[in-house]
Amino acid sequence: MTDSAKHLLVGIDLGTSQSAICTSEGTRCVVDSYVGWPVDAVARKILGKEVLFGAEAVDNRTMLEVHRPLERGLLKEGSDKDQQAIRELLGHLLELGGAAEVRRKGGKVRAVVGVPAEALRVNKQHVRHAMRGLVDGLIITSEPFAVAYGLDALLHSMVVDIGAGTTDFCVMKGRYPTEEDQRTLVNAGDWVDEQLHTLLGERHPGISVSIHTVREWKEKHSFIGEPPKKITVSIPIKGKPAEIDITAEIREACESLGPPVAEAMLDLIAGVESEYQERVRNNVILAGGTSRMPGLGRYLEQAMDEYGGGKVKVVKDPVYAGANGGLALAQDAPKADWEKLPG
Amino acid sequence: MGITPLRGWPVTPRQRLKQRLFEGLAEDNLELITNQPRGTIRRQREARSERLRRLRRALLAGGSLVVVAAVVLTLGLRTDARAQRATEDGGGLEVAAVAPARPPASRTVDPADGLGAVISGRQPQPIERGVIPLEVRTVVVDPGHGGRDGGTHVPQHGMLEKDITWDIAVRLRALLEDDFEVVMTRHGDETVELRERTEIANTAAADLFVSIHVNWLPDREARGFETYFAGATVDPFLKELAAAENRDSGFSVADTRRLLDGIYSGVRLDESRRFAEWVGASLFDTLSTSNSQVVDRGVMRAPFVVLVATEMPAVLAEVACISNDREARLLGLEPYRQSIAEALSAGIRGYAREISESNKGEDA
Structure with a gap:
């Protein structure tokens, strides 16, 4: 050298x-x-x-x-x-x-x-x-x-990193997180894709669409809550081009992610010493590609309402x-x- | 007396928080590298902190303000910046060494190197071992060489030192792991620098370190084993041997000077010597049953990096001479390698038992 x-x-x-x-x-x-x-x-x-x-x-x-x-x-x-x-x-x-x-x-x-x-x-x-x-x-x-380290959220915070394969949770308690401070769920972006793929197959018999295409639709149109607009896509059904409305399927697939994520988040917060729980609830950080799903942050905030409320921030640059x-x-x-x- | 923050020592709560996070991250990675269950190192650290607290209580109860840096080293604790700061602030500190309660008949070969006298002259008054609740829990087994570094070999026998040391180390681990936490410095045929080996031992806060090697001597008739602990030598062959074993250690000149200054202050020497004597005696007792011609070439001091840079009693065993045709053939036999592992295990257990019994004796 x-x-x-x-x-x-x-x-x-x-x-x-x-x-x-x-x-x-x-x-x-x-x-x-x-x-x-x-x-x-x-x-x-x-x-x-x-x-x-x-x-x-x-x-x-x-x-x-x-x-x-x-x-x-x-x-x-x-x-x-x-x-x-x-x-x-x-x-x-x-x-x-x-x-x-x-x-x-x-x-x-x-x-x-x-x-x-x-x-x-x-x-x-x-x-x-x-x-x-x-x-x-x-x-x-x-x-x-x-x-958490990159965002300097080292104390009394929670990171929910929702990627494609896993949703990772980590409560920052001022120490390197141990097993009890962390959780991993397989309910994440890929899981939503699978839900959507299954729903489309069930509701539109004869549809032939790859998981790659389903993933593209989800990335383009995903949301939780009220639909921003009607979502239609072009797809061949039994060989014939067709325009189908997938708004309900997108909503159902995306909303299936909310409950397990909210449950794990609340469970980890419950493990924080009681005097710090409010600070953690007000410092929940969403990261990862799937965190860009509109309405997800609001859904998690609503889940905290009955425990005194909380704030969820989505990082500006979730991919990086x-x-x-x-x-x-x-x-x-x-x-x-x-x-x-x-x- | 005010505290002057040391360089690199965190002074703000934020810096202290980051230091804690990095300590945890380093432990997590070390457990991965050394293949230990998650939380092992944290538990060991906590246990050691408790032992240090007990030690301090015992010393204070005896009306002494002696904080024994040597004992801290003997316990395998790292002298971190915090300890250094405590030392600076405490003032009037005294350094004492731990002497064996019942010294065995000396088998130590101490070449007339001039340094022995210096070490003897520096040795302070020993404290009683019973004051310190010593216990061996973690043993680091260091299979010499590995990966790109094959060590010594004899072509006609087709054996490399790295393969022999690995085989013996695996056998030794199996013999020890029911009673001790065993940390290996390598996990197969991989290159691990000497510096990394010592860092693994120090970070694991191990109680004992044993490095396994196979000797090659220019005199093909020479045979037997040698047991080393840290120290200087003027023996030109041992200098050459240490230089060969220390090659590519990963330590800088400044590092080496600091390490040598540390070890030659003598604070850990007695325990390493005692440990080496146990290992040497055990090698002879065990191997002489299957090799009537085995020769105990002695317990000697030499500045091998793995002995100098580790912070716990440490020995390096050259378990046989591969340059001797008969011993090379024996090394090729599985039962003989098993005997070597059993001998090392017996030496480790003997030393551990002696410590434990001396504590019990003092308690009684």
Whole structure:
């Protein structure tokens, strides 16, 4: 390493649907968490790449073996390909963030990676192994804790990080969150997609729509409460183009997310010492891609009404809140706290 | 006397809060790295805090204001900034070492290196061990080398030191884990710098550290085992051996100077020596039953980084000479490697039992 070699700190939010990176050089990138390999030599020649990521992988999925290596916020187990996919995805993110270039020039890269609050140890170990050779130092942290740290909400607050695979809760009590301070639900964005997919199949027999299309509809039209307008989509039914109204299905699918999230939120608040509960209720922070669902914050506030009321804030930059928090942790972490990874 | 905040020590409630959060985050990661159940390190830290409180109460009850930095080290506690501040503020502190209650017949080889006299000259008056409720709970097992660093080897036997030390370490862990928390410094064939190994031990606040190695000696007839504890040497071979084992330690020159200053002040030396004597005796007793030609090459001091930078009694055992054809063949046999693990286990248990019994004796 030369004296002039630049070092880089990065925060990574490894998500089921999207993964984001923020670096100390100010780079911010997000990619859809898809990795695809060409199925054969022809596909490889057409695509001109050995591996594709994100939207590009989804768009060309007919020519690819596509993997979404995370499911419900956790790495899938048992598949070498998924292991390889997570390593490729992390490598791609780090490449986008300029980390690979820094290392090529002899600099060192240290990364804080956020994982779901209750991620199993085996999943964290997978992340550790996947990061070997990609970075020089590593800290793995709970995703909602990273969000709280990045927002400087370190005391008497609660982060509800609603992603695609999981909804992660974390109460900040002035200590690093223990198991009792955190909760993970699998009721999140993907779960809403599945609800919507099922409802559409039940109510519109003959409809043929992929989960990808359903996800796009949800991302475009999701809401909780009174519908802002009638929602119609064009879809072939039994081969014939048709315009269908999916307002009720969207509402029902989205509103199915409210009760489990509210219940977990209230349960965790009940575990806070009574004199601090009001402060926590008034400092609930919604983060993650699904937090952009209109009406969700209001729904959670209403759920707190009978306990004395509360306030829910949606972070301004939900997609990057986790990665930003990871970067903030990386910038403040004592040198001794880093796990040194072999090159 | 006012308190002057030390550099890096948090002075605002916000800074203290962040320090607590990072301590928790570091513990969480260390448990992941060392594959310990969640909350283990926190529980160990809390137990150690309680032991320190008991120690302070015991010392104060005896009418003494002696806060024994050496005892803190012997207990495996990290001397953090808070402790340093307490020391600065306390004034008139005295440093004492813990001496063994019943010294065994010395088997220690102490080369005429000139440093022994310095250490002896510095040793303060011992305090009675019974004052301190010592107990061995956590043992760090350090399989030497690993990953890119294969250690020594003899081509005709096709064995690498890293594989032998790993095999013995796994066996030792199995023998200890029912009674102790066992922390491994590596978890397979992976490269772990010496600095990381010592950090794992120190952060886990371990009570004992045992590093397993296999020797290679230029004299192919030479055989047997050696047991080391921290200290300087003028023996040119040991200097060379320490230099080889310390290669790529990850410590800077300044770090090394600080570590050496710390260890040669002698506060942890007696317990490490005592521990090494237990391990050496146990290796001889156990291995001589299956290897009539085994030689105890002695308990010696040498500045291996893993011994110098750890904050608890620590030994490094060169359990056999792979350069000796007979011992190389024995190392290839599973029962012999099991015997070595059993010998190390017996040494650890013997030392732990001695501490426990000396406490009971004092209590009675």
